[in-house]
Amino acid sequence: MDELRTHERTQDAVLRALKAAADGIRLRILRVLAEGPFHVAELTEILGAGQSSVSRHLRILADAELVQVRRVGTWSWYSLREGTDEGAPAARVLSILSALPGLNGDADAVDRVLAKRRHATSEFFRRTAPVWDTVRERHLGPAEHLEPLLDAIGRGRVVADLGTGTGVLLARLASTFDQVIGIDASPEMLEEARRRLEDTGAEPAELRLGRLEHLPLADGEADVMVANLVLHHVADPAGVLREIRRGLASRGRLVIADLEEYADDSLRAALGAQWPGFRPADVTTWLRAAGFTPRRSERITRSNGAEPGPAIHLWEAIAR
Numbered sequence: 001m002d003e004l005r006t007h008e009r010t011q012d013a014v015l016r017a018l019k020a021a022a023d024g025i026r027l028r029i030l031r032v033l034a035e036g037p038f039h040v041a042e043l044t045e046i047l048g049a050g051q052s053s054v055s056r057h058l059r060i061l062a063d064a065e066l067v068q069v070r071r072v073g074t075w076s077w078y079s080l081r082e083g084t085d086e087g088a089p090a091a092r093v094l095s096i097l098s099a100l101p102g103l104n105g106d107a108d109a110v111d112r113v114l115a116k117r118r119h120a121t122s123e124f125f126r127r128t129a130p131v132w133d134t135v136r137e138r139h140l141g142p143a144e145h146l147e148p149l150l151d152a153i154g155r156g157r158v159v160a161d162l163g164t165g166t167g168v169l170l171a172r173l174a175s176t177f178d179q180v181i182g183i184d185a186s187p188e189m190l191e192e193a194r195r196r197l198e199d200t201g202a203e204p205a206e207l208r209l210g211r212l213e214h215l216p217l218a219d220g221e222a223d224v225m226v227a228n229l230v231l232h233h234v235a236d237p238a239g240v241l242r243e244i245r246r247g248l249a250s251r252g253r254l255v256i257a258d259l260e261e262y263a264d265d266s267l268r269a270a271l272g273a274q275w276p277g278f279r280p281a282d283v284t285t286w287l288r289a290a291g292f293t294p295r296r297s298e299r300i301t302r303s304n305g306a307e308p309g310p311a312i313h314l315w316e317a318i319a320r
């Protein structure tokens with residue numbers, strides 16, 4: 001009897017998800033969201049539809065558990081539903097939809113929206129590069145998390161510091177790795193990193209200009225990667241973790257330090273961030289989906305010195 005009821009409930013949920021997806025605009029929305037999270041104003045721009053119509057379609061998709069929403073300040077960001085187990089009705093419908101052709105006519109509009117976001121981040125770091133260390137300290141307090149982070153990174157052969165910024169970690173990593181690669185999308189930040197390496201007389205690290213979304217690394221080139229306070233700047237953290245997995249050797253390690261979710265939207269703006277930190281369980285879900293086995297997830301500062309500033313969390317994962 002119970003089995004019959006479960007079967008009926010699953011069938012109802014599948015039907016609801018299929019009905020929700022059976023609409024031209026909603027199908028386009030699902031395909032766009034397969035590229036990563038977007039907020040309503042961006043979806044409106046991409047689809048060329050009115051905001052109230054887009055919001056109504058999003059509500060239908062959210063009710064059918066095909067999409068999820070995350071509120072950040074005044075924005076509501078939508079993404080494909082994740083974290084449900086693979087057998088869940090909505091996950092099954094999404095996997096059927098993923099077999100359909102890609103973005104078609106929406107591809108150019110998606111590219112334009114993503115280019116605007118990249119431009120905003122690169123402008124922020126172009127302006128703040130010369131004073132970034134002071135800005136970070138003002139908003140996040142002294143970088144107390146660096147010692148536990150370096151302990152977690154440990155030693156190895158080739159390490160890549162993703163979003164290296166002014167290169168605070170590079171000189172320290174040079175003593176425990178044969179090769180150190182610092183990667184950043186901002187030429188101005190890399191210039192600060194180069195100057196810091198020169199000033200400290202540290203072993204030279206290789207500085208590469210590039211984005212986390214398309215890492216300037218060959219497949220499996222690094223055996224350790226570090227992402228220190230950078231993931232909250234990328235539009236699609238789950239997608240970036242898949243790209244990181246590509247650049248890591250099998251059984252390679254990834255160590256992430258980032259802010260735990262905070263409510264203060266003015267802090268997010270002051271840090272030039274896309275995301276107001278993360279819920280630790282979300283990052284762990286993304287790591288699993290990207291081909292990692294999570295090994296550690298713990299808070300490494302109470303409040304990072306800035307009361308009531310956000311805590312810094314550390315995740316460590318092994319590439320499967």
Ligand SMILES: C[S@@+](CC[C@H](N)C(=O)[O-])C[C@H]1O[C@@H](n2cnc3c(N)ncnc32)[C@H](O)[C@@H]1O
Nearest residue numbers: 125163164165184185186189211212228229233
């Ligand atoms: C908050 S700073 C952190 C720098 C350094 N890891 C630290 O903790 O001091 C973030 C850095 O990530 C870089 N960044 C942001 N988005 C990026 C992306 N998509 N790809 C590569 N670098 C990015 C920025 O240019 C900036 O230098």
